Amino acid sequence: MTDLETRPLHPLFAAEVLGVDLREPPTPGLVAQIDAAMDRYAVVVLRDQDIDDDQQLVFAKALGPLEPTPAVVDAHLHRLRHREMVDISNLEVDGSILGAEDRRRMFNLGNRLWHSDSSFKATPAKYSLLHARVIPPEGGETEFADMRAAWDALPDATKKLIEPLVCDHSLIYSRALLGFDAFTEQERREFAPVPQRLVRKHPGSGRRSIYLSSHIGTIHGWPRPEAMALIRDLTEHATRREFVYRHRWRLHDLVMWDNRCTMHRARPFEDQRFKRDLRRLTLEDSASTLEQPA
Numbered sequence: 001m002t003d004l005e006t007r008p009l010h011p012l013f014a015a016e017v018l019g020v021d022l023r024e025p026p027t028p029g030l031v032a033q034i035d036a037a038m039d040r041y042a043v044v045v046l047r048d049q050d051i052d053d054d055q056q057l058v059f060a061k062a063l064g065p066l067e068p069t070p071a072v073v074d075a076h077l078h079r080l081r082h083r084e085m086v087d088i089s090n091l092e093v094d095g096s097i098l099g100a101e102d103r104r105r106m107f108n109l110g111n112r113l114w115h116s117d118s119s120f121k122a123t124p125a126k127y128s129l130l131h132a133r134v135i136p137p138e139g140g141e142t143e144f145a146d147m148r149a150a151w152d153a154l155p156d157a158t159k160k161l162i163e164p165l166v167c168d169h170s171l172i173y174s175r176a177l178l179g180f181d182a183f184t185e186q187e188r189r190e191f192a193p194v195p196q197r198l199v200r201k202h203p204g205s206g207r208r209s210i211y212l213s214s215h216i217g218t219i220h221g222w223p224r225p226e227a228m229a230l231i232r233d234l235t236e237h238a239t240r241r242e243f244v245y246r247h248r249w250r251l252h253d254l255v256m257w258d259n260r261c262t263m264h265r266a267r268p269f270e271d272q273r274f275k276r277d278l279r280r281l282t283l284e285d286s287a288s289t290l291e292q293p294a
């Protein structure tokens with residue numbers, strides 16, 4: 001198999017990969033080339049993939065083990081056929097638009113904050129694969145920030161300061177930033193904080209990255225306000241425009257990103273007027289960041 005053609009989308013990271021048809025199950029050669037593109041670019045866009053849930057699932061599983069279940073509120077109200085598939089939509093189980101006051105809509109607004117998927121899980125996420133089935137006429141972009149470039153650009157003193165730090169991550173922390181605290185007792189137990197390193201090494205490229213996420217609520221051994229002030233400064237640094245690629249969705253785009261070395265956030269759209277239906281599968285990382293080589 002010849003090398004896939006790539007078209008960079010940003011000076012630092014993110015690329016379109018051409019010549020892939022996901023209606024066919026991927027060969028081991030294609031999987032190896034996608035992994036290589038992911039190691040280099042961290043965000044990979046495959047255009048014009050007119051696939052269904054099963055085909056998306058076959059592709060994701062070929063890349064590695066999936067996260068078994070999405071972490072969401074009202075998990076019993078699942079619109080999609082596969083439990084592993086995360087519903088990134090503004091839709092009710094019956095396909096109508098979620099009401100303005102719906103608890104799921106309030107919870108989903110947390111996706112507008114910069115984050116790394118599942119950083120609040122003991123074993124966090126490796127890749128996310130998001131596929132566009134219905135998109136609004138405008139808005140609803142996804143922005144990505146390059147955490148390896150952000151690390152490279154830090155002053156040496158800051159690198160030294162943050163390198164050994166461990167943070168606690170929880171969905172409860174990120175939602176609290178927007179004033180959402182309507183969790184049930186069971187959800188509170190399920191979303192209890194987990195520790196993750198603040199600086200990690202990306203195995204595929206050997207580069208360091210800052211493992212930031214709006215799910216962070218503390219740094220071990222630090223007073224909380226001081227910790228959050230530092231996390232805020234780092235997040236501001238890491239999401240400067242030069243580190244950000246903004247993806248404008250086209251129908252049937254499949255966008256994959258590496259959560260180990262990028263953050264992302266959703267941008268708003270008229271979600272009480274237009275439907276947006278994106279579906280995500282998430283690959284599990286190998287272990288907690290505390291158990292990975294630093």
Ligand SMILES: [Fe+2]
Nearest residue numbers: 111116117264
């Ligand atoms: Fe996300």
